[in-house]
Amino acid sequence: MAACSSLLFPLLLVLLTFSDSSVKVIGLGVGINYGQIANNLPSPTRVSYLLRSLNISRVKLYDADPNVLVAFSNTNVDFIIGLGNEYLQNMTDPIKAQNWVQQRVQPYLSRTRITCITVGNEVFKYNDHQSWSNLLPAMQTVYNTLVNLGLDKQDIGEYLHGILNFHAQVKSPFLINAYPYFAYKDSPNEVPLDYVLFQPNQGTMDPVTNLKYDNMLYAQVDAVYSAIKAMGHTDIEVRVSETGWPSKGDENEVGATPENAGLYNGNLLKRIEQGQGTPAKPNIPVDIYVFALFNENLKPGPASERNYGLFYPDGTPVYNIGVQGYLPELVYSSASKNNGFLVCITLVSLRENSVAGDDSNLRERGKFRYDKISEKLFAGDGGGDIVVAKTVKT
Ligand SMILES: *[C@@H]1O[C@H](CO)[C@@H](O)[C@H](O)[C@H]1NC(C)=O
Numbered sequence: 001m002a003a004c005s006s007l008l009f010p011l012l013l014v015l016l017t018f019s020d021s022s023v024k025v026i027g028l029g030v031g032i033n034y035g036q037i038a039n040n041l042p043s044p045t046r047v048s049y050l051l052r053s054l055n056i057s058r059v060k061l062y063d064a065d066p067n068v069l070v071a072f073s074n075t076n077v078d079f080i081i082g083l084g085n086e087y088l089q090n091m092t093d094p095i096k097a098q099n100w101v102q103q104r105v106q107p108y109l110s111r112t113r114i115t116c117i118t119v120g121n122e123v124f125k126y127n128d129h130q131s132w133s134n135l136l137p138a139m140q141t142v143y144n145t146l147v148n149l150g151l152d153k154q155d156i157g158e159y160l161h162g163i164l165n166f167h168a169q170v171k172s173p174f175l176i177n178a179y180p181y182f183a184y185k186d187s188p189n190e191v192p193l194d195y196v197l198f199q200p201n202q203g204t205m206d207p208v209t210n211l212k213y214d215n216m217l218y219a220q221v222d223a224v225y226s227a228i229k230a231m232g233h234t235d236i237e238v239r240v241s242e243t244g245w246p247s248k249g250d251e252n253e254v255g256a257t258p259e260n261a262g263l264y265n266g267n268l269l270k271r272i273e274q275g276q277g278t279p280a281k282p283n284i285p286v287d288i289y290v291f292a293l294f295n296e297n298l299k300p301g302p303a304s305e306r307n308y309g310l311f312y313p314d315g316t317p318v319y320n321i322g323v324q325g326y327l328p329e330l331v332y333s334s335a336s337k338n339n340g341f342l343v344c345i346t347l348v349s350l351r352e353n354s355v356a357g358d359d360s361n362l363r364e365r366g367k368f369r370y371d372k373i374s375e376k377l378f379a380g381d382g383g384g385d386i387v388v389a390k391t392v393k394t
C-alpha cells in the first residue's frame with residue numbers, strides 16, 4: 001500500500017539506531033506492525049511471548065491500547081504508539097492533549113518502552129482540509145505536552161524548529177510505507193515478479209544515478225532519499241514503517257499467494273540480517289517494520305487487506321519464512337526501563353513504482369507538495385515538478 005512519510009526527529013533515530021545494533025546481534029532486526037482489527041487475536045500477553053520467541057523488539061501500534069502496553073510491561077520491546085486522525089482536532093487543545101497523555105501514555109511509561117507517538121495517519125490521503133490544518137497544531141500541542149510534563153528528556157530546541165517549519169520544509173526523516181506488491185498487482189505484465197520478491201533477476205539501472213537495483217523496495221526507499229536530497233538534505237534517514245505482502249487476495253489481486261508472501265518477507269529478512277543498505281545509502285542498513293504480525297479478519301476492503309499477517313491468530317505461521325515463533329498459553333514478565341520519546345507524523349500514502357532518480361529535473365528546493373486532484377506527491381513547488389510517488393485511494 002504504500003508509503004506514508006513521517007516526520008521523525010533525530011532523537012528517535014538515535015534510539016532506533018541503538019536498538020538496531022543490539023537487535024541485530026540477537027534477533028531479526030525488524031520491527032513489526034501490530035494491527036488489531038480482528039476479533040480472534042490472541043491476548044497481548046501471549047503475543048509478547050510470540051514476539052520474544054521471534055526476537056522482535058520493536059512494535060508499532062495504531063493506537064495506544066492499554067492492554068498491549070500493560071502486557072509488554074518490563075519487556076525490552078520499543079513501542080511506537082499512535083493517535084488516529086479522529087484525535088487531530090482534540091489534540092490541538094492543550095488541555096485535551098494533556099489529558100490524553102496523562103491517561104493513555106504516562107501511566108505506562110515506567111514499565112513499557114514507548115519511544116514515539118505518531119500524530120495522525122496518512123492524513124493527506126483523505127480530502128479533509130480540517131484535518132490537514134489541525135495536523136501541525138496537534139503535533140505541536142502533543143509535543144509541548146510531553147515537554148511540559150517532563151516526559152521528553154531531550155533538548156528540544158533544534159527539533160522544535162523542524163516542527164515549526166513543517167509546512168515550509170520537511171527537515172526530518174521519513175517513515176515510508178512501501179508496498180512493491182501494489183506496483184506488481186497493478187502491472188503484473190510490466191513489473192517482473194522476481195524484482196519485487198527479492199529473487200535473482202536482471203535488475204534495473206537508474207538512468208540518473210547509474211545505480212543498479214535488484215529489487216523495488218530499495219528503489220522506493222532511494223526515491224525518497226533522492227527527493228529529500230533534492231530538497232537540500234543529505235542527513236535525513238528514510239525508514240520503512242510498513243512493508244509486506246498478502247498471502248491471499250481476491251481474484252483480481254494478482255500475486256497474493258502464500259508462496260509470494262513467504263518469498264517477499266523471507267528474502268527481506270535475510271537482507272535485513274545482513275545489514276544491507278540501499279544502493280544510494282549502502283552504509284545505512286535498511287530499517288523495516290513488517291506489516292503485519294497477524295491476519296486481521298475485520299479489516300475492510302479487498303481480501304488482501306485481511307491477509308498480510310505472518311501469523312494466524314492462533315500463532316501458527318501463515319507461511320514459512322525460516323523463523324519459528326512460539327505463542328504460549330502462559331503469562332510472562334521481566335524487567336526494563338523507559339526512554340524519552342517523540343512525536344512523529346504520518347503524512348501520505350505512496351503506492352507506486354518509483355525510480356530513484358525521479359527528481360532529476362527538480363530545480364527548486366522546497367517542501368513536498370500533495371496534489372489532491374492527481375493524488376500525487378511532488379517534491380518541490382512550481383513548474384518542472386517530478387512525481388515522487390502517486391497515492392492510491394483505498
Ligand atoms: C533469537 O535469538 C536467540 C539467541 O541468540 C537464538 O538462539 C534464536 O535462534 C533466535 N530466534 C530467532 C527466531 O531468530
Ligand SMILES: *[C@@H]1O[C@H](CO)[C@@H](O)[C@H](O)[C@H]1NC(C)=O
Nearest residue numbers: 085086087088089090091096
Ligand atoms: C474529543 O473531545 C470531545 C469533547 O471532550 C469528546 O467528546 C470526544 O470523544 C473527543 N474525541 C476523541 C476522538 O477522543
